[in-house]
Amino acid sequence: MRIAILGGDGYCGWATALYLSSKGHTIAIVDNFSRRHWDFELGVQTLTPIRPLPERLAVWQQLTGRSIETFAGDVTDYEFVVSMMQAFEPEAVVHFAEQRSAPYSMIDQKHAVFTQVNNVTGTLNLLFAIREVAPDCHLVKLGTMGEYGTPNIDIEEGYITIEHNGRRDRLPYPMQPGSFYHLSKVHDSHNIRFACKIWGLRATDLNQGVVYGTITDEVQYDEALINRFDYDEVFGTVLNRFCAQAAIGVPLTVYGKGGQTRGFLDVRDTVRCIELVCLNPAARGEFRVFNQFTEQFSVLELAQLIQRVGSEMDLQVEIEHLPDPRVEAEAHYYNAKHSKLTDLGLKPHLLSEALVNSLIEVAIRYRHRINPALFTPQVNWRVGRNQRSTAVSTVDREMLVGNEPISPHAS
Amino acid sequence: MRIAILGGDGYCGWATALYLSSKGHTIAIVDNFSRRHWDFELGVQTLTPIRPLPERLAVWQQLTGRSIETFAGDVTDYEFVVSMMQAFEPEAVVHFAEQRSAPYSMIDQKHAVFTQVNNVTGTLNLLFAIREVAPDCHLVKLGTMGEYGTPNIDIEEGYITIEHNGRRDRLPYPMQPGSFYHLSKVHDSHNIRFACKIWGLRATDLNQGVVYGTITDEVQYDEALINRFDYDEVFGTVLNRFCAQAAIGVPLTVYGKGGQTRGFLDVRDTVRCIELVCLNPAARGEFRVFNQFTEQFSVLELAQLIQRVGSEMDLQVEIEHLPDPRVEAEAHYYNAKHSKLTDLGLKPHLLSEALVNSLIEVAIRYRHRINPALFTPQVNWRVGRNQRSTAVSTVDREMLVGNEPISPHAS
Numbered sequence: 001m002r003i004a005i006l007g008g009d010g011y012c013g014w015a016t017a018l019y020l021s022s023k024g025h026t027i028a029i030v031d032n033f034s035r036r037h038w039d040f041e042l043g044v045q046t047l048t049p050i051r052p053l054p055e056r057l058a059v060w061q062q063l064t065g066r067s068i069e070t071f072a073g074d075v076t077d078y079e080f081v082v083s084m085m086q087a088f089e090p091e092a093v094v095h096f097a098e099q100r101s102a103p104y105s106m107i108d109q110k111h112a113v114f115t116q117v118n119n120v121t122g123t124l125n126l127l128f129a130i131r132e133v134a135p136d137c138h139l140v141k142l143g144t145m146g147e148y149g150t151p152n153i154d155i156e157e158g159y160i161t162i163e164h165n166g167r168r169d170r171l172p173y174p175m176q177p178g179s180f181y182h183l184s185k186v187h188d189s190h191n192i193r194f195a196c197k198i199w200g201l202r203a204t205d206l207n208q209g210v211v212y213g214t215i216t217d218e219v220q221y222d223e224a225l226i227n228r229f230d231y232d233e234v235f236g237t238v239l240n241r242f243c244a245q246a247a248i249g250v251p252l253t254v255y256g257k258g259g260q261t262r263g264f265l266d267v268r269d270t271v272r273c274i275e276l277v278c279l280n281p282a283a284r285g286e287f288r289v290f291n292q293f294t295e296q297f298s299v300l301e302l303a304q305l306i307q308r309v310g311s312e313m314d315l316q317v318e319i320e321h322l323p324d325p326r327v328e329a330e331a332h333y334y335n336a337k338h339s340k341l342t343d344l345g346l347k348p349h350l351l352s353e354a355l356v357n358s359l360i361e362v363a364i365r366y367r368h369r370i371n372p373a374l375f376t377p378q379v380n381w382r383v384g385r386n387q388r389s390t391a392v393s394t395v396d397r398e399m400l401v402g403n404e405p406i407s408p409h410a411s
Numbered sequence: 412m413r414i415a416i417l418g419g420d421g422y423c424g425w426a427t428a429l430y431l432s433s434k435g436h437t438i439a440i441v442d443n444f445s446r447r448h449w450d451f452e453l454g455v456q457t458l459t460p461i462r463p464l465p466e467r468l469a470v471w472q473q474l475t476g477r478s479i480e481t482f483a484g485d486v487t488d489y490e491f492v493v494s495m496m497q498a499f500e501p502e503a504v505v506h507f508a509e510q511r512s513a514p515y516s517m518i519d520q521k522h523a524v525f526t527q528v529n530n531v532t533g534t535l536n537l538l539f540a541i542r543e544v545a546p547d548c549h550l551v552k553l554g555t556m557g558e559y560g561t562p563n564i565d566i567e568e569g570y571i572t573i574e575h576n577g578r579r580d581r582l583p584y585p586m587q588p589g590s591f592y593h594l595s596k597v598h599d600s601h602n603i604r605f606a607c608k609i610w611g612l613r614a615t616d617l618n619q620g621v622v623y624g625t626i627t628d629e630v631q632y633d634e635a636l637i638n639r640f641d642y643d644e645v646f647g648t649v650l651n652r653f654c655a656q657a658a659i660g661v662p663l664t665v666y667g668k669g670g671q672t673r674g675f676l677d678v679r680d681t682v683r684c685i686e687l688v689c690l691n692p693a694a695r696g697e698f699r700v701f702n703q704f705t706e707q708f709s710v711l712e713l714a715q716l717i718q719r720v721g722s723e724m725d726l727q728v729e730i731e732h733l734p735d736p737r738v739e740a741e742a743h744y745y746n747a748k749h750s751k752l753t754d755l756g757l758k759p760h761l762l763s764e765a766l767v768n769s770l771i772e773v774a775i776r777y778r779h780r781i782n783p784a785l786f787t788p789q790v791n792w793r794v795g796r797n798q799r800s801t802a803v804s805t806v807d808r809e810m811l812v813g814n815e816p817i818s819p820h821a822s
Binding site: 078108109110112113116117120121124125128131132151152153154160162163164165167168169171172173174175176177178179180183186187190191193194197198199327333381382384385 | 523527535536542563564576587588590608610744796
């Protein structure tokens with residue numbers, strides 16, 4: 001298939017682009033390098049030294065003989081989206097190209113407005129461009145499990161049948177998102193559902209859980225293909241962050257009681273889900289919602305798992321409970337359905353001690369690139385205007401001594 | 412009370428500003444005159460010759476001794492919103508300042524993106540500004556009954572208690588909005604609910620029905636205070652448009668079968684609802700939703716009412732069923748609750764033949780300002796890029812001969 005990966009230079013996008021390319025699909029990466037830019041803005045960097053996209057793609061071609069086309073541009077620019085669609089003629093568009101950090105969206109007014117305008121505009125542009133250029137093209141949109149919040153009833157996949165005063169209807173599942181970022185994804189979902197209805201577009205909304213891991217078969221081929229591994233308080237997802245903390249012997253930062261329960265999945269399952277969805281497209285006019293995760297854990301359960309694995313590796317792993325910077329229930333009912341992707345054939349990589357061990361090993365390998373100041377949560381949901389600091393302490397600076405510049409790829 | 416009316420130069424905003432001023436409240440109007448600008452863009456004009464805002468306010472002061480402050484600026488400009496809040500120190504902010512036409516939002520990609528970015532950004536700015544400047548200030552936000560769509564179950568006021576698999580929760584009512592404009596209001600509602608939760612703001616979301624009428628006690632004081640009366644296919648709401656059509660003897664344009672049922676209210680009830688809500692604010696942290704309409708009608712029922720009243724006025728009123736340019740059910744279940752505002756004391760002005768008669772009389776008085784070409788629906792929901800024409804035909808041009816320039820107010 002011809003598949004465009006929007007945001008293909010990012011964490012999930014890069015892993016997906018290589019996986020689909022290795023499976024023989026014709027891939028284009030569409031990216032404006034925002035994710036790399038936000039690293040500079042925040043004074044953070046991925047644990048793993050990722051290479052510039054042209055270098056990544058040159059190495060991929062050398063190793064596999066497969067070329068991946070690049071469209072450098074911004075999906076909030078409608079003319080760009082239209083010209084990309086006309087030039088590449090995708091059968092599916094996988095849309096990862098959004099600002100995807102909840103803390104980033106909660107920094108202040110500018111970041112909240114940016115996140116919502118950026119995400120909503122990009123998705124609207126894509127809907128109009130598909131309508132105009134390629135109405136048969138399947139939109140595969142990354143949503144988030146965080147759109148649902150934590151209702152006191154079972155979470156279904158996108159829709160719920162409600163009986164009320166003697167009547168019944170199947171309606172969109174009520175959403176209670178917990179950040180301006182998560183809200184932007186709810187806005188997208190409503191917009192996409194409407195576009196499918198009025199224009200007969202086909203779309204699948206993937207409400208993805210928290211992704212962990214960094215290794216997929218393809219990014220392992222060569223260090224030049226290495227994927228992002230974000231450990232900072234803004235972009236670092238919880239399991240990856242805990243592994244980085246374990247690697248340098250600082251306490252795992254659990255927010256509040258740690259009873260926050262969420263859906264999780266291995267990045268190797270992200271890429272397989274995307275292929276399954278592309279190969280089994282929605283019908284014309286259909287707006288499908290799949291919950292894309294494989295297991296539920298509470299944050300404290302994860303911390304205890306990392307502690308257990310760490311101690312087997314002779315690491316001293318402590319757990320520190322910090323005041324929760326977010327406004328969220330620290331203990332709650334959570335039972336989210338996730339059968340639609342397994343029905344399509346997904347065989348999950350469940351979270352194992354071996355996987356956690358390998359992640360900690362990755363973190364140990366690149367521990368000289370870790371700035372421990374970046375673990376501390378600095379974005380408080382209750383504050384309208386957060387001032388972040390990325391200052392490196394004297395002690396920390398010693399840890400950074402070994403932080404060598406990235407050497408050019410020499411394969 | 413000190414009440415800021417955002418969008419106070421528009422249709423509902425102007426009527427509300429004068430009503431609240433006459434009740435002794437201290438009023439500021441915040442407006443960037445977008446609504447007047449869109450008239451130029453679309454080649455349309457209000458049936459009634461409205462005066463520039465400074466002239467309106469000068470006459471109001473002459474007649475009543477009450478002054479209304481003006482803040483000219485755009486709510487999408489955060490610094491402007493903050494400085495307005497600091498200068499005026501409102502106890503309540505009534506937010507009408509959005510692009511409010513469904514057809515306008517459906518013209519093409521630019522209008523859809525503009526509508527959503529404009530509306531969402533303005534409301535986000537307001538939330539941040541209230542948080543920063545006046546956290547006790549009550550946000551009174553205009554939503555729309557169109558946020559709900561037409562579910563096959565009763566429509567509640569914002570929330571619904573759902574029993575599911577043996578558990579139960581009170582959740583936001585599922586929304587199925589029918590245009591990019593209506594979607595923008597759903598986005599706003601989600602954003603406001605979240606801000607109330609994390610920051611303890613107080614807000615009331617008024618899901619307003621279709622407003623009709625143009626006369627309120629205050630705008631009647633002097634012709635210089637006259638309110639808008641939009642009859643065109645983009646901004647003209649259905650009952651006002653039908654009265655204008657009856658006035659010049661062209662058929663009432665019913666879209667499809669006309670079984671589309673909606674909530675309606677008299678503009679005199681809009682202004683009273685706003686005062687009731689301001690006087691009875693939401694608690695800190697509370698996000699209330701009230702359905703602000705007084706009666707349900709189908710479009711065909713309204714057309715038949717206008718036909719009946721017209722014939723008593725010796726007007727020849729025909730009904731023409733056009734293909735529905737919108738994507739909507741033309742016959743459906745509809746039962747929407749609306750008791751919360753009557754619980755607060757609203758005594759509705761129900762739609763009467765006398766009111767329709769008076770509206771047709773207004774339309775007859777200004778019939779020389781009607782361009783019949785503007786009745787024809789030109790924005791089709793199924794098309795991603797609509798080309799509107801405002802050309803006036805030869806026959807129409809004769810009707811426009813009497814369209815004199817607005818004379819300056821001379822009271």
